[in-house]
Amino acid sequence: MKPKTYLTLDTELKSEKRDTTLLRYFANLCQTENYLEGQAYALNQMGSKYRNISQFKNAADLHQQALEISEKANNIELEVLSLNMLGVVYRRTDAIKTALDYNQKALELAEQVENPSHHIKRSINVSLNCIGLLYRSLEQYDLAITQFKRALKFEEELGNKLGLAINHQNIGGCLEEKGDLEGALENFRKSLAYNEEINSDFGRVLCKNSLAQIYLKQDMPYAALVLLEPLHEQSKSIGDFLVTSAVFINTGWAHTKLGNFNKAGRFIQDGLEMAQNHNMPSNVLYGYQKLSDFERERGNYKKAYEYYKKADEYDNEISSATNFRYMNDVIVRYEADKKNNQISVLAKENEIVRLRLRKNQTTLLVSALIVGLISSILYILYRQYQSKNEKRVLTLEQNMLRSQMNPHFLFNSLNSIKLYIINNEQKNAVHYLNKFSKLIRKILEASSVKEITLAEELETIELYMNIENIRFSNEIDFKISMDSNINPDSIKMPSLALQPFLENSLWHGLSPKEGEKIIHLNIKKKNRNHVSIEIEDNGVGRGAAQTNKENRVLKRKSVGIRITKERLANFSKDYQNNFEVDIVDLFDENGNPRGTKVILDIPTV
CATH class of the missing domain: 3.30.565.10 (Histidine kinase-like ATPase, C-terminal domain)
Incomplete structure (x- = not known):
């Protein structure tokens, strides 16, 4: 058959795609038969499995191979999928610049497709999520929530419960950062409900850990432990150490609040070691922060200060000014390119209209009216902008x-x-x-x-x-x-x-x-x-x-x-x-x- 679309491949291999041994066999067979689409599909599926057990180097190599093969096959669906998957892998290791390049290119390619397939629409939602996570990294939580809600609407149209779960989880994370703990709880619970419907073990663990973290911030350590303790073995069985290390660190935090210092120190250290062994800078930072709090609660202020300094070093490394400037530049570049593309499309449409009306003697008059109207609108918009700016300055001076x-x-x-x-x-x-x-x-x-x-x-x-x-x-x-x-x-x-x-x-x-x-x-x-x-x-x-x-x-x-x-x-x-x-x-x-x-x-x- 050698189908060309992702949907057909995914349907045919639904029962085999969870087994990396079968996937590798299939990839080798496709290579022998010169079936590029099948080979790219299999490599991407294997890469996702390696990513989910925190083997990020192997995952990135497999997705890169899939990208090269997709480009060779000139298959936009699989090319967009490979780019998005590379972005997710690099985001997991806090390589923000590299991740953003891949997700940006994926979105640009997907939006160029005139009659997008179901999978292309899903890929656009994945890219939107990545842009939302970018805004979240810049601490622009309202902008991030706007992106997630936009993706949420598209996922509802597609009936994709996994996408709904992911977007509610992301919105909850932004609200948590803003200090809206009740709003965060509501979205985490919605995400958990969708994960229960689709029977996602990973989603359940992620949501329950997020809920426990909110309970800890609300000073309810007992309620947090009720959720966290069953997750220790569950998260290990999944193999995603990004979540597992966070579960262990949060467990240590809960025991710190309860004064169980022996347990607290052990759990936080275990979570920190997982993050260090699997190159997860954000979780390493989180671990050092909780170790500092733990030592402070024990009265060991010297040790607390040492961990605080280590956390500060990691924070500077992750949130360097260069990364933030780069991300801002990319956002601006994307918005500018998108507007330029829209302007180009409008210009082509205007040319067609102009050619159709060339024989009409009133073309010049119509064009003049259009130009005058646009100029008037632009002038009105400019005056409104000036008025708003002057009003803002006046308000500041009055408040002063x-x-x-x-x-x-x-x-x-x-x-x-x-x-x-x-x-x-x-x-x-x-x-x-x-x-x-x-x-x-x-x-x-x-x-x-x-x-x-x-x-x-x-x-x-x-x-x-x-x-x-x-x-x-x-x-x-x-x-x-x-x-x-x-x-x-x-x-x-x-x-x-x-x-x-x-x-x-x-x-x-x-x-x-x-x-x-x-x-x-x-x-x-x-x-x-x-x-x-x-x-x-x-x-x-x-x-x-x-x-x-x-x-x-x-x-x-x-x-x-x-x-x-x-x-x-x-x-x-x-x-x-x-x-x-x-x-x-x-x-x-x-x-x-x-x-x-x-x-x-x-x-x-």
């Missing part, structure tokens, strides 16, 4: 003004003036009122402009700190130091950008502190393109400040820093370089908190 004109600050300042008047301290009242009115005037003036000079910003900040210092009984040692090679009149920055960070230092760092209170503002040239502004205080630190904040009866809602970061992002669009905001916790020689440092890198070019 509201955050500066803090009702709490105004109320306390006016109370201080009132107290001076009541105590008949006219000189102090007049002095305080002058500073207060000057500050309010500067805030109102600055709120009407997009940017001011660094010199103007420093003048406003000094006024603000002088007023706050009066309210703190002049206990705060506030100083500004600046490198001699910096000209503050030539450096531009968003107006009132420093005040939220100073307010944060005052209220959360210094307010609850006893003894000496210091805030130093240092301005220095970081490099040719950036000026670095450091705000350092000797307050109680972010950990203690958060505890104090949670214990307060009246909690102040702080939005100033978030708004400032958005304004800085908008401001930096006019420059070649980006801004950076970094908050560093400071500690003394004994590891005790000794304050906080905020570092703002403002672009100058």
